[in-house]
Amino acid sequence: MSHRLLVPITIFFLLSGAILSAQNYTTTGLSSDWNDANAWICSGGGCNNKPFPNRSVSNSTITINHTIFYNDPISLNNKAKLIIGNNAKLTTISNLNISSGSSLTVNQGQIEIGPGVLNNSGTITLTNAFFFKNGNIINDGSIILSSQMRPITILFIP
Numbered sequence: 001m002s003h004r005l006l007v008p009i010t011i012f013f014l015l016s017g018a019i020l021s022a023q024n025y026t027t028t029g030l031s032s033d034w035n036d037a038n039a040w041i042c043s044g045g046g047c048n049n050k051p052f053p054n055r056s057v058s059n060s061t062i063t064i065n066h067t068i069f070y071n072d073p074i075s076l077n078n079k080a081k082l083i084i085g086n087n088a089k090l091t092t093i094s095n096l097n098i099s100s101g102s103s104l105t106v107n108q109g110q111i112e113i114g115p116g117v118l119n120n121s122g123t124i125t126l127t128n129a130f131f132f133k134n135g136n137i138i139n140d141g142s143i144i145l146s147s148q149m150r151p152i153t154i155l156f157i158p
Contacts (some may be wrong), residue, residue: 021058023050027066027088034070057082064088064109076102076122084109084129098122098141105130 023044031039037051044060053062058078065085073095076082080102084090089110095117096106102122104111106129114134120141127146 019075023047024061024063026063027068029066032067032069034068039066039068044062048125064090067091070094073097073116075099077084078102083107084111092116095119098124100141 009109023042023046026041026043027039028041030036033039035052040052042051044110051147053060055072056075056077059080061081061083063083063085065088067089068091070090071094072092074082074092075097077099078101080099082090082098082104084104084106086108089112091112093114093116096104097111097119098121100121103125104120104122105125106127107125108128108131110132112132112134116133116135118135118137118139119131120137120139120143123144124141124142125146128148
């Protein structure tokens with residue numbers, strides 16, 4: 001086997017291993033502090049080193065099913081997903097950055113952001129949601145609003 005063939009195969013396996021080892025996080029309800037490992041169940045590779053999501057998330061899914069608070073900026077990159085479920089609530093007092101290909105979904109839950117900037121280049125989907133934003137919104141992506149049984153409440157405070 002030639003060395004030219006080994007290099008692409010090696011690169012493929014290195015990259016596919018990184019993709020397969022992405023962490024996925026789901027809240028437990030045991031803590032409302034984002035930085036508390038007890039607040040999360042982590043699945044995927046590397047959970048012992050990262051028991052809770054850090055401020056920059058790539059190629060992972062964060063599912064919030066309880067009330068949780070975070071005071072640092074959150075950046076969703078490289079197909080990251082932040083999902084806030086039924087009766088759950090995320091409160092963050094800093095920026096939320098959603099890159100192209102990443103998404104925020106609030107389905108019958110609540111999100112409160114700010115003061116800080118919401119930078120959206122990805123997709124925000126709000127279904128029967130409460131969305132409160134204190135500060136600026138820069139939207140270069142899409143925001144999808146859907147209401148099936150109850151109204152969507154959106155409050156912006158500049």
